Structures are given as structure tokens and as C-alpha cells.
Amino acid sequence: MVTSVKVRAPSSTANLGPGFDVFGLALDAFHDEITLTKKPWRGVRILTADDIPKDPQQNTAGLVIKSMKQKFKIKSGIEMRIKKGVPAGFGMGSSAASAAAAALACNRLFNLKLDNKTLVKYAGIGEKASAGTIHYDNVAASLLGGFVVVKTKPFDVIRLEPPKDLVLCVAIPKLKVPKKKTKVSRAVIPKTVKLSDLTENLANAANIVSGFLLKDSDLIGRSIQDVIVEPARKHLIPGFSRVKNNALDAGALGVTISGAGPSVIAFCKKSQNVKKVAKSMEKGFSSAKIDCETIICKPSIGPKIRV
Ligand code: HSE
Numbered sequence: 001m002v003t004s005v006k007v008r009a010p011s012s013t014a015n016l017g018p019g020f021d022v023f024g025l026a027l028d029a030f031h032d033e034i035t036l037t038k039k040p041w042r043g044v045r046i047l048t049a050d051d052i053p054k055d056p057q058q059n060t061a062g063l064v065i066k067s068m069k070q071k072f073k074i075k076s077g078i079e080m081r082i083k084k085g086v087p088a089g090f091g092m093g094s095s096a097a098s099a100a101a102a103a104l105a106c107n108r109l110f111n112l113k114l115d116n117k118t119l120v121k122y123a124g125i126g127e128k129a130s131a132g133t134i135h136y137d138n139v140a141a142s143l144l145g146g147f148v149v150v151k152t153k154p155f156d157v158i159r160l161e162p163p164k165d166l167v168l169c170v171a172i173p174k175l176k177v178p179k180k181k182t183k184v185s186r187a188v189i190p191k192t193v194k195l196s197d198l199t200e201n202l203a204n205a206a207n208i209v210s211g212f213l214l215k216d217s218d219l220i221g222r223s224i225q226d227v228i229v230e231p232a233r234k235h236l237i238p239g240f241s242r243v244k245n246n247a248l249d250a251g252a253l254g255v256t257i258s259g260a261g262p263s264v265i266a267f268c269k270k271s272q273n274v275k276k277v278a279k280s281m282e283k284g285f286s287s288a289k290i291d292c293e294t295i296i297c298k299p300s301i302g303p304k305i306r307v
Helices: 060-071 094-109 116-131 137-144 181-187 195-214 217-222 229-236 240-249 274-287
Strands: 004-014 023-039 044-048 077-083 147-152 155-160 166-173 254-257 264-269 292-297 304-306
Touching: 004 094, 004 137, 023 094, 023 137, 023 166, 023 292, 044 060, 060 077, 060 094, 060 116, 077 094, 094 116, 094 137, 094 304, 116 137, 116 155, 137 147, 137 155, 155 195, 166 240, 166 274, 181 229, 195 217, 217 254, 217 264, 229 240, 229 254, 240 254, 240 264, 240 274, 264 274, 274 292
Parallel strands: 044 077
Antiparallel strands: 004 023, 004 304, 023 077, 023 147, 147 155, 166 264, 166 292, 254 264
């Protein structure tokens, strides 16, 4: 009988420019680790050395476990150990990694045999707690790995394998982020958009999907262009335009905000000088007097489950 399950789920980047709330890409830059253990008492207890809420009702992963426990009438007590690796609040899918790992661990520990779509839905419950509204782009990427396309009405999740030569460079600025950062950065997005802007974003989004299907990193890179959300959010990231232009000048194929920011992500190919792109992004942030950490990473194949 399985008594304990450990899941390591990857960080992710959402939107990829024009795919707001629809596209996600799992990144092997960072990981969150969740260990669930059956216990002889009732309820859910969280153990962690990280600076995150320990009350399951306030914790992203705690909410996922509580709702699965209730839905599947799980009587056993559950101890949840959380080890955060994904920096919280920087647009790298931190809450999503924990939520995805929790949903997968619970599924395995109690042999629930849930399909991927259902697991993504449960993991999304945790996101609601941190972002205010539900969005599945990061959780789907963290849970399934690779590139994902999520649609809510009706609910659908598609996973595509990224091209082997796709490399990402993420610049994480050392900024003080507001507590409910995603909520704040969602509040600045326009409620209505011009039809010509919609057409442009739609064409770019369609080409990104085509790029993943055709394994064409150049097509993906040059389609990372968003004329709706990025212009509305970029003022929240000091030095953004410099960082972006520097990276493009250094050879990046496409550059945009990672998720709700403030990290900036550049899409590159293995054959390029990605270190040069990283340096150029650091210079961009330093022109706004901001330090940043740059991470060169690859798409992640997805979580690892250990029983
Ligand atoms: N799609 C979401 C947003 C991702 O951009 O608000 C947040 O991590």
C-alpha cells in the first residue's frame, strides 16, 4: 500500500505574448516539491521551512488537497511537506507548481485515477486563491510539461512537445513585488480591445501553435508579439523596453513578459549565443538601476512522481 508520494513540479511561463490565459510552457529553471503522507488523524497539516501560509485554507497547495479530500471523501489525515524552489511572485508559476504537484500527489496517493483534464481543474483551484480569478495556463504547463493550450468553455487542455532547440532566457529583476501581484497586474489590462489588435494577436497566437507543431523555434520566436496585454502591463516593469530591445538586438527571436511579470523572457535557439542575450537583459535592467538574475533554461518535460 502506498503511504507517501513525492512530486517535483516545474516552473512555467504563461501567455507567451499573445496567448493570455491560454498558453503555458513548462520550464526546467526551478521546481517545487510536495510530499504527501497518509496519517492516522483527520485533516490536512502543512510542514514547510519556506515563508508561505501554513493554514491549508490560505495555502495554494492546501486548497487543492482540501477540495480533493472533500470531493473524493478521503478520510485519512494528510501531512503535506512543501519545499519551494520556484521564486514566488515573479511570473514563473510558483503557486501553480505547488498546486500541480499537490493534485498529482493526491491522485497517486489515493489511487484516484483522474485524467489530466480533471487534475488541471483541481490544480486551478489553488491558482484562484493567489490570483483572485481562475486561470489554468501555468498549472496545465506545470502538470503536463511541454507547451500547453488551455480553453475553458468547454474545458480542454492540449499538450504539444516543444522543439528540441528551443532555449529560454529569463531575467528576474530584484524588485519588491506586491503581495497580490497577479491581481494587481490583471487590473491594468483593458476590458475591451480594438478588432485590429485582436486580429494581430490571434495571428501571432496561431503561428505560435503552428511553430510548436512544426517544431520551428524561429516561427515561435518571431510570433511572440502581443499588442494587447504587454503594452498595458509594461509600465509595471521598470526598464522593460530597454531589456526587450537589448535582448532582440543580441539575437533573441522574441521577448515578452513572463506570465504576469515582472520577469522578462527571451525565446532563443540552442545555436545562438544565449549568454550574450542574458548579459544584454542584465544591462537593460541595470539602466533602470535594477539588479536582476538571468536563468538560461529549457522547456521541462513535466513533473516527476516518486512513491
Ligand atoms: N495568464 C496569467 C496572467 C498568468 O497573465 O495574469 C499569471 O501567472
